[in-house]
Amino acid sequence: MNRNTFTRMLGMLALTAGLSSLTTSCINDLDQIPDYSANSEVVYRDPAQIEQVLARLYATFAVSGQSGPAGSPDITGIDEGFSNYIRQYWQLQEITTDEAVLGWNDGNLPSVNTLQWNADNEFVRATYDRIYYEIGLCNEFIRQTTDAKLSERGITGDAANTVRTYRAEARLLRALCYWHAIDLFGGGPFATEEAAIGTNPIYRTRAELFTFVESELLALDSGTELLAPRAVYGRADQAMCWTLLTKLYLNAQVYTGTAKNTEAITYAKKVLAAGYTLSPVYANLFLADNSTSSAKNEIIFPVTFDGLRTKTFGGMTFLVHAPVGRGVSPTSAGINNGWAGLRAKQNLTQIFSRSNADDSRRAMLFTRGQNPNVDSLDQFSSGPLVTKWRNVTSTGKGGSDSQEQGGEGNFADTDYPMFRLADVQLMYAEAVLRGGSGGSVAQATTYVNDLRTRAKAPAVTTLALNDILDERARELFWEGHRRTDLIRFGRYTTGNNWPFKGGVRAGRDVEATRVLFPIPNTDIVANPNLAGRQNPGY
Template identity: 30%
Template sequence: MKSKSLLYLILFSALVAGGASCTKLIEEFKSELEEGSTNVDPAGLLITAYTSLNTPYQQEQRWVMQEISTDAAMAPTRGGDWDDNGMHRAIHLHTWNADNGYMNNTFVSLGTAIYNATNVLRFSPSQQQGAEARFIRALAMFDMLDLYGVAPIREGASLEDFRIAPEVLQPQAAIEYIEKELNEIIAQLPNSDTKSAYVANRNAAKVLLMKLYLNKGAFLNRQAPTFAAEDMNKVITLAKEITASGFYSVSAAGKYFDNFAPDNDTKSTENIFTLFNKNGERGGNVDRTWNTIAHYNMRPGGWNGWCTLSDYYDKFAANDERRGIYYNYPADTTSNRSKGYNRQNVGFFAGQQYNWSTNEPLQARNPANTPLIFTREVTIRTSGATLETAGIRPMKYAFDYGVTGQRNNDWVVYRYADVLLMQAEAILRGGAGTALEALTLVNSIRLNRGVTPFVSLTLDNLLDERARELYWEGWRRQDLIRFGKFLQAWQEKAADPDPKTLVYPIPSQQIAVNPNLSQNPGY
C-alpha cells in the first residue's frame, strides 16, 4: 500500500502544481490515501520534496532563467546545435514570451516542490520533518515570487480537492507568508553545521529571510526598488547570528573550490544549504555543470554549449583563485593529478585546452585538427571555424571521476560568503554599521581569494564582487535587478526597451488551467 500511494503522490504532484485536473486519477488517488493513509511515510515524502529542487536548481530551469538572462552566461546557437527554436537565445536577449519552454518547465518544477513539501504536512510528520517541509516550500515560493512576481500555493480545501485552483499570492502577501513561515519554523529546524548542509537548518532559514528582506523592495517595485532601514537591519542582525553560530568561515586560500568538490559535504567551511547528490542513493542533474560547457574531446566529453562573456571574465584579476586553478582533489583519477601535469581543471576555461591523460594540446572536432582554443570572442549565433571554440567556459564543480553515474557533488544553494556580502550591502543601503565594517567584511573574502583588498566599498564594486564570488550559482539576475542594472545593454544583448522583462511572464499553459492567475503586464 505504501509504495503505491507514494507513487501516486510523485506522479500527481506535477499535475496539481499548475492547477490542472484529471477526475479519474484524482478519485483513484484520494481513494488510495483514504484506504490506508496511516501507511504513508512522511520521511519518504520529505525526501521527495527535497529531490524536487534538483531539477530547477542544478544548472537547469531556474538556473537558466537566473544566469543566462544576464551578462554572466550565454547559450549560443552553434550551427544547428543549441537552437531549440530560439528558446535559449530568447533568454539571453530578453525576447522571451509566455510560451518559451523555460517559463512553463520552471513554473511546474517549482510548483511541484511547493506541492510536495505541503503534502508532507498531511501525514503527521514529526515537528522537525514539518519544519523542513515548510522551509522547502518557502524556498520554492521565494523563487516563484522572484521569477514570476506571484506565488501559487495549495492549502486547505484546494489541497484536498484538486478541482479547486491553487491560491495565488501577490507580492506583499507572498512576502508576508514566507516571512511568517520561516519565523515560525526556525526553532524547530536542526542547528546543524556544514557537514549536514543538505538538511534544512536554522541558518538556512535565516539566509532565506536575509534574501527576502534584501530583495523586498525589488519584489514590490522592480523598476525603482527601495530599501527600508528596518529591513536592512534585519539582514544585518541575521548575518551576525549566522556568524555567531561558529559553524562557518570563509574558505582558506586555495580552498575556494572545496565548496563545490565531490566531497564538499565533508570539506566545505562555507556551505549552509545544499542539494544532496550521492551516487547510488539519490540526486540528479549535477552532471549538467560539466556537460553544458565541455567540448566533445575533453575528458569527460560534454555537449559543447554554454559559455560566459569576455566582459564578465575581465572582472577577475589574473591571480584571483576564483578565475581558475589546478585543484588537487581525491576524485581526480586522471594523469593530470597522478602524473603531476597540474593543468587547470576548475574555474573559467580560456585559451588552449589539454588532454589530461597525455598532457598534449586538444584538437577541435569540426573543423578537424583545429586547436581547441576557447576564445574570448563569441556571438549568440556561431558558425564556421569558431563553431566549437567560441566562448570561455566556466566550470565550478570539480568533476567526480571516482564514480560512474550520479556524481557526489552536493549543489550549493547558500554559502557563508554570500551572507557576508549581503551584510555589507545592507550596511551600504542604510542599515546599522559603518562603511569600514562593510569594507572589512568584503575584504575578508577578497584576501582569501588571493586578490588585493578594496580601499573603499561602493555599491558598484560590491556588485562586481558578488559577480566574482557567486558566478554561476544562480543569483546574477536577482542581483542585477536589485542594483538597477538588469535592463542595461551588455555583450550580445541590447538595452531592454520595456521594463516588463524585470519579471517573467506567467506561462500560457498555467493561465489556461488556473483562473486565479493573470498575465503580468506587457505580455
C-alpha cells in the same frame, strides 16, 4: 538521520513511484495529493515512511522523475532532462544575464538567452511548473503531519517530536519555492495545506506572497522545531531560515517597494554567528567531495547529489557536463564526455579585470583557443569556458560514477551550494552600504576582504555599493544569483548590456517588464483565478 543515510534516501524513490505527474497546467499543483500505492493513511502512520516522504521533498530539487535518470518524469511538456528544478532555475538566473550563454538550439531556448521569451516558452513554463509541483508536495506533507493527525495515528512522544521537525523542514522548503516564485514571476497562484483539495489556487500579488513567506520564516525562527545550524548536512535548518530571510529582506525594495536592509543585517548576523567557516580553498566548494571536505563548513544549504543514487540529466550532471569541450577535457571534469554548451560572456572576464590578475577565481575562466568574445550564440568556440563545476574530489579522484571508479562517468557527486557563507558575508556588506542599521562599514570591509584574501586578490581599503555587485560576480558567478543581483542594482534591463541581449549581437536595452517572467499561458487558461493576472508586457 546522518548525512550518508539522508543522501541514500534521496535516491530511494520506490515509495513515491506512484506520484502523479504534472501536465503543462498547474491548475491543481498547489493542492495535489500524491498517489501512493500505499495510501496516506498507511504511510503517515509510520515515522520511518514519513521520513522517506520528507526525503522525496528534498529529492525533487535534485531529480526529475520517478525512475532516474529518465523515463517517468514529474512534469510533462518538455524533455525530462531539461525539466529538472536546479537546471531550470539556474538557466533563468544565469543565461539571461551577463555571466553565461547556453548555445544549444533546442526549442525556444535561444529566446531565453536573448531575453525575448513569451508566455508560451517551454523553459519558463517548466521552471514555473517545477516550483509549484514542489509546493504541492510540501502542502500535502504539511497537511498530513499536523499534531491532530499525529495523535489520531498514534504517533506520540519522541517520534512525534521528530515528525514535527520534518514538518518544519517542509514548511521551510515550501517558503524557498515561494521565494523563487516571487523572484521570478512576481505574483501568482497560492495555496497552503488549508486549501480544499480540488479547488483552483487563488491569485496573490507579489507583495502578498512576500508577506506570507516572511510570516512563515519568522514563525519557524521563533519555534523550536527546526534543526540547529550544521546539525545535519543537507537538511533545511535554522541557518537556512535566517539566510532566506536575509535574501528576502535584501530584495524587499524590489519585491514590495519598501527597503528592509536593517532586517537583512539582523538575520545575516545570525548566520555569521552560527559557526560556519570559509573553505580555505575556493575551488573545493565545487568538487565531488564538497559534502565531506572543508567546503561543507561553508555550505549552509546544498541540494545534494550522488552519482549512483540521484541520477538525472539536470542538476549537477548538467552543470558539470555542459561547459566541457574543446580545450577542457572530460577527464579533467571527472566525466565521460562534454556537452559543449555553456560558456561565459566577456563581461565576466571584464569584471575580473577590474580586480587583479592574481585573483585565483579568475583561473576558472578557460580562454586558451577560445574567442574571448561571444560573437555567436551557437559556436562553442565563442566565449571563455568555465571550469568551476567538476566531478573530481579535492584529492584528485573521480566521483563515484566516474570511469576511474568503474562507473559510466555520467552522473556527479558534487552538491549544489544554493546558500553559502560567502554569500551571506556579501549580503551583510551590501545591506550596510544600503543604509541598514546594526552593522558597520568596517565589518563589511572585513567580510569582503576575507573573500578577496582567500582568492589571493589585494584587500580593499574603501568599499562602495557597486564594488559589492562586482565582488558578488567574482565570488558567486555561475551559482544562480546573477539575475536577482542585477535587478536589485538596477542593471538588468538598461544601462548594462551584454552579447545578444535583446537579440542584437552587441546587446541592447530591453523592456522594463523583463525583470519578471510571464505566468505561462497554459496555467492562465486552466485556472480562472488567474484571468487578467498576467505580468505586464506579456
